[in-house]
Amino acid sequence: MFEAIAFYLFAFLTISMFYIAVTTSQALYALSALAAGMIFISAFFFILGADFLGAVQIVVYSGAVMALYAFGMMFFDTTREIKEKQGNKAIVLGLSIISAILVVAIVAAPIVGNNIEALYPMVEGAGNTQEVGMVLFTKYLVPFEVAAVMLLVAMIAGIVLAGKKMDLSLTLMSEAEIMMMKEEDKNKKALS
Amino acid sequence: METAYLIETVIKIVVILLIFSALAGIGTYFERKVLAFMQRRLGPVNVGPFGLLQVAADGIKLFTKEDIIPTNVVGRIFKIAPVITAATAFMAAAAIPFLPSFTLFGYEVHPIVADINIGILYILGIMGVGLYGPLLGGMASANKFSLLSAARGAAVFISYEVVTGLSILAPIMMVGSLSLIDFNDYQAGGFTTWIVWSQPVAFILFWIAAFAETGRTPFHLIANDHEIIDGFGTEYSGMRWGLFFIGEYANMFFISFVISIIFLGGYGDGSFLGALGLLLKVAFFFFFFLWTRAAWPDVRPDQLMWLCWKVLMPIAVINIVITGIVMM
Numbered sequence: 001m002f003e004a005i006a007f008y009l010f011a012f013l014t015i016s017m018f019y020i021a022v023t024t025s026q027a028l029y030a031l032s033a034l035a036a037g038m039i040f041i042s043a044f045f046f047i048l049g050a051d052f053l054g055a056v057q058i059v060v061y062s063g064a065v066m067a068l069y070a071f072g073m074m075f076f077d078t079t080r081e082i083k084e085k086q087g088n089k090a091i092v093l094g095l096s097i098i099s100a101i102l103v104v105a106i107v108a109a110p111i112v113g114n115n116i117e118a119l120y121p122m123v124e125g126a127g128n129t130q131e132v133g134m135v136l137f138t139k140y141l142v143p144f145e146v147a148a149v150m151l152l153v154a155m156i157a158g159i160v161l162a163g164k165k166m167d168l169s170l171t172l173m174s175e176a177e178i179m180m181m182k183e184e185d186k187n188k189k190a191l192s
Numbered sequence: 193m194e195t196a197y198l199i200e201t202v203i204k205i206v207v208i209l210l211i212f213s214a215l216a217g218i219g220t221y222f223e224r225k226v227l228a229f230m231q232r233r234l235g236p237v238n239v240g241p242f243g244l245l246q247v248a249a250d251g252i253k254l255f256t257k258e259d260i261i262p263t264n265v266v267g268r269i270f271k272i273a274p275v276i277t278a279a280t281a282f283m284a285a286a287a288i289p290f291l292p293s294f295t296l297f298g299y300e301v302h303p304i305v306a307d308i309n310i311g312i313l314y315i316l317g318i319m320g321v322g323l324y325g326p327l328l329g330g331m332a333s334a335n336k337f338s339l340l341s342a343a344r345g346a347a348v349f350i351s352y353e354v355v356t357g358l359s360i361l362a363p364i365m366m367v368g369s370l371s372l373i374d375f376n377d378y379q380a381g382g383f384t385t386w387i388v389w390s391q392p393v394a395f396i397l398f399w400i401a402a403f404a405e406t407g408r409t410p411f412h413l414i415a416n417d418h419e420i421i422d423g424f425g426t427e428y429s430g431m432r433w434g435l436f437f438i439g440e441y442a443n444m445f446f447i448s449f450v451i452s453i454i455f456l457g458g459y460g461d462g463s464f465l466g467a468l469g470l471l472l473k474v475a476f477f478f479f480f481f482l483w484t485r486a487a488w489p490d491v492r493p494d495q496l497m498w499l500c501w502k503v504l505m506p507i508a509v510i511n512i513v514i515t516g517i518v519m520m
Contacts, residue, residue: 002194028266035324039321051314052370055317059313059317062317063353066327066346069346073339079265079266127309129309
């Protein structure tokens with residue numbers, strides 16, 4: 001009974017949080033509601049007994065939404081409401097409902113169609129974390145490695161993009177050196 | 193059976209909440225006394241014997257002060273931010289075994305709210321969520337200095353979470369479990385089996401990162417003293433500001449418990465002496481937080497980032513690799 005109560009409570013909370021995230025015109029509300037919704041989702045993992053995935057959901061998404069806050073800080077005055085350009089509301093609503101139903105149908109069809117069975121049954125005596133590790137490093141090893149390589153590529157790209165003048169530190173330079181650097185920059189611009 | 197379990201859990205939650213809220217108050221008294229002693233002052237002396245009732249006086253002041261919501265702030269977020277700090281601090285406590293299990297009136301009590309088998313991951317995750325308190329408080333305040341402090345705080349937390357996670361990975365590899373009770377049982381053999389002897393580097397790294405996680409003085413950029421104001425808390429007054437404070441102090445106590453259990457043997461074999469030992473270790477780590485505050489100035493933000501990414505993180509990674517090679 002407690003499981004049912006917890007499920008409906010968190011289902012309600014999650015849906016209402018994402019509803020706020022979509023409908024509000026205040027950037028801070030939207031971001032906070034998104035973060036709260038992501039954290040409430042972890043409750044479903046805990047209810048299902050997948051403790052490890054639940055904790056990972058909290059760790060990963062709280063950090064990911066944090067990056068969104070950083071963008072929010074850069075692009076908006078987060079204490080003001082944002083005027084959005086709104087097109088035809090009926091079309092947006094209709095299309096999003098149809099696509100949501102389609103996604104559910106696509107994911108659910110094989111489950112209904114050929115009675116999916118668990119190919120990798122629970123290992124006796126292994127904890128939650130160990131089981132995730134076993135599946136990750138046997139059946140899903142290649143996708144796991146590909147994901148790792150992709151992250152490496154993204155990291156190197158980030159370093160290259162942000163890495164201009166990384167060897168200089170304005171706090172460690174004297175006033176004269178900074179002025180000289182500015183002059184050089186001006187000259188370069190004038191030349192080009 | 194399920195109802196009994198529910199009642200037991202609720203009682204445990206209430207007890208932990210009451211004890212650590214009170215400890216947060218008494219912690220401020222200790223902080224002021226210790227700082228005063230180290231700086232050749234007296235600290236609080238006027239209210240009650242040795243100024244002990246100062247805590248009560250502060251509490252009355254905080255509770256009865258007018259709760260001001262400034263005009264231009266984002267109202268709801270501004271109000272909820274301190275609650276996030278305090279709530280996440282106590283939520284993290286759910287997976288910490290505070291004492292060995294003992295028998296009370298013929299009923300076996302486990303002083304841990306939820307013995308989930310991923311305890312340490314859960315604690316670090318929830319402590320990471322705790323950052324949303326200062327971040328939202330700063331961003332909703334409509335104050336430039338609050339916003340700056342929030343941005344600085346977010347940068348410090350995100351960076352040092354990497355060090356925390358990596359440094360703790362080596363002990364996790366040795367124990368082979370994420371539950372704090374398993375960590376304790378691994379070191380139940382006594383003084384020589386403590387993980388700190390086999391993982392001294394990880395211990396020091398985690399200890400340094402703990403200062404950043406709790407936002408204590410060498411890494412106290414979140415409420416920077418150089419700006420003379422209280423960072424993200426500038427616009428807050430009364431009990432909302434008090435909630436930020438309770439969250440910070442509760443976090444200090446909880447991270448002290450975590451360090452003691454992971455690296456210093458926890459409550460050992462579960463005897464009375466072991467439990468006393470755990471409390472003494474926690475008291476030492478709490479005292480060390482105050483000691484550092486009296487002895488060290490804040491570091492500059494760029495020095496902090498340099499320390500995290502160029503010193504601590506490579507050391508943590510090398511530590512993991514060496515641990516892995518030795519274990520193979």
